[in-house]
Amino acid sequence: MSFLNGTKIAVIGGGSWATALIKILCEQNNVQIRWWLRNQKDIEHIRKYHHNPSYLSDVVLQPKKIKVFEKTTDAVKGADYVILAVPAAFIEEALQDLSVKHLQGKRIVSAIKGMIPGQNILITDWASERFGIELKDTCVIAGPCHAEEVALEKQSYLSIASTECPAAEDFAKLMTCRYVAANPLDDLYGVEYAAIMKNIIALACGITHGLGYGDNFQAVLVSNAMQEIGNLVTALDKRERNLSSSAYLGDLLVTAYSQFSRNRLFGNMIGRGYSVKVAQLEMKMIAEGYYATKSIYEINKLYHVNLPITHAVYRILYEEQAPGMVMDDLKKVLK
Ligand SMILES: NC(=O)c1ccc[n+]([C@@H]2O[C@H](COP(=O)([O-])OP(=O)(O)OC[C@H]3O[C@@H](n4cnc5c(N)ncnc54)[C@H](O)[C@@H]3O)[C@@H](O)[C@H]2O)c1
Numbered sequence: 288m289s290f291l292n293g294t295k296i297a298v299i300g301g302g303s304w305a306t307a308l309i310k311i312l313c314e315q316n317n318v319q320i321r322w323w324l325r326n327q328k329d330i331e332h333i334r335k336y337h338h339n340p341s342y343l344s345d346v347v348l349q350p351k352k353i354k355v356f357e358k359t360t361d362a363v364k365g366a367d368y369v370i371l372a373v374p375a376a377f378i379e380e381a382l383q384d385l386s387v388k389h390l391q392g393k394r395i396v397s398a399i400k401g402m403i404p405g406q407n408i409l410i411t412d413w414a415s416e417r418f419g420i421e422l423k424d425t426c427v428i429a430g431p432c433h434a435e436e437v438a439l440e441k442q443s444y445l446s447i448a449s450t451e452c453p454a455a456e457d458f459a460k461l462m463t464c465r466y467v468a469a470n471p472l473d474d475l476y477g478v479e480y481a482a483i484m485k486n487i488i489a490l491a492c493g494i495t496h497g498l499g500y501g502d503n504f505q506a507v508l509v510s511n512a513m514q515e516i517g518n519l520v521t522a523l524d525k526r527e528r529n530l531s532s533s534a535y536l537g538d539l540l541v542t543a544y545s546q547f548s549r550n551r552l553f554g555n556m557i558g559r560g561y562s563v564k565v566a567q568l569e570m571k572m573i574a575e576g577y578y579a580t581k582s583i584y585e586i587n588k589l590y591h592v593n594l595p596i597t598h599a600v601y602r603i604l605y606e607e608q609a610p611g612m613v614m615d616d617l618k619k620v621l622k
């Protein structure tokens with residue numbers, strides 16, 4: 288199945304990543320983008336001025352290729368692909384008006400690096416179950432890529448993962464342009480879990496940086512983190528995978544070191560003494576790692592993988608233990 292001629296793509300979400308993905312899609316000839324955002328003021332502004340006023344406001348949104356909708360039921364009409372780009376904690380609410388019939392025959396693409404909080408399930412599993420879509424008709428957009436650098440047209444790479452490479456290959460073509468190379472791979476679960484885990488690690492990087500730890504410590508933290516991610520991903524989905532490739536290690540590195548990282552910024556505020564509530568209020572953006580920390584902590588009760596960094600972040604965010612004391616404990620077990 289190839290949709291490339293005159294492909295219709297619904298994009299659900301109005302944040303930085305949705306805006307960046309739309310910019311990439313607009314680079315293709317012959318695409319129609321059907322965009323749903325929840326904020327009515329943003330919708331009106333985009334229709335009138337062709338910029339998203341709230342996120343990546345410099346990006347020009349090509350009106351000939353983009354139609355903006357108030358209702359998800361209208362946005363998904365006739366779409367070949369439906370891209371989900373709302374933070375995981377809000378996706379159930381965002382899609383509440385959609386039922387099985389609305390998404391029949393469509394491919395679901397998750398651009399979300401998070402899990403459904405409370406249920407602790409992957410977005411592709413959730414979407415597949417909720418909308419009766421076969422897992423092979425879902426894929427994820429992952430890899431080390433910040434929306435802000437896409438906006439600046441800086442060379443970037445994406446990993447498009449599905450259970451079967453051909454499905455990922457089709458979508459990867461749509462995500463490839465002058466400044467983005469998208470590579471397909473067939474490790475849906477591994478890529479999804481690794482992307483969730485790296486957000487927790489970025490929180491730890493931010494927390495320790497906020498506490499005054501330096502680059503020497505962070506290098507060790509990130510090396511240990513890669514082992515922690517590998518051990519968990521293998522326990523959850525055992526198969527051969529090259530964890531040092533950009534879909535896994537690359538994504539960890541960009542989030543751990545970039546000035547643009549939401550999770551690192553959130554962690555940094557916690558390290559500098561902000562409470563979770565205040566840090567959330569200060570940030571207009573969403574740090575997925577906050578929710579992921581709880582999900583992974585709960586999932587791991589069944590798997591008993593040694594996850595010292597995740598546990599340290601959990602103690603700080605959910606047990607309100609002092610970041611300095613928790614990191615004193617963590618530094619003793621890192622090697
Ligand atoms: N930004 C990136 O560079 C990037 C890159 C890769 C993946 N992602 C993933 O994309 C997903 C979306 O993140 P983002 O960076 O676009 O978000 P963002 O932080 O830029 O924007 C926040 C988004 O959350 C929505 N939101 C906030 N509160 C809400 C609520 N109460 N109910 C419903 N929606 C609410 C906002 O409307 C907005 O769409 C996340 O899973 C993230 O991990 C982001």
Ligand SMILES: O=P(O)(O)OC[C@H](O)CO
Nearest residue numbers: 430431432542548549550
């Ligand atoms: O680095 P963050 O926390 O902004 O997350 C964004 C993306 O996942 C980076 O690939």
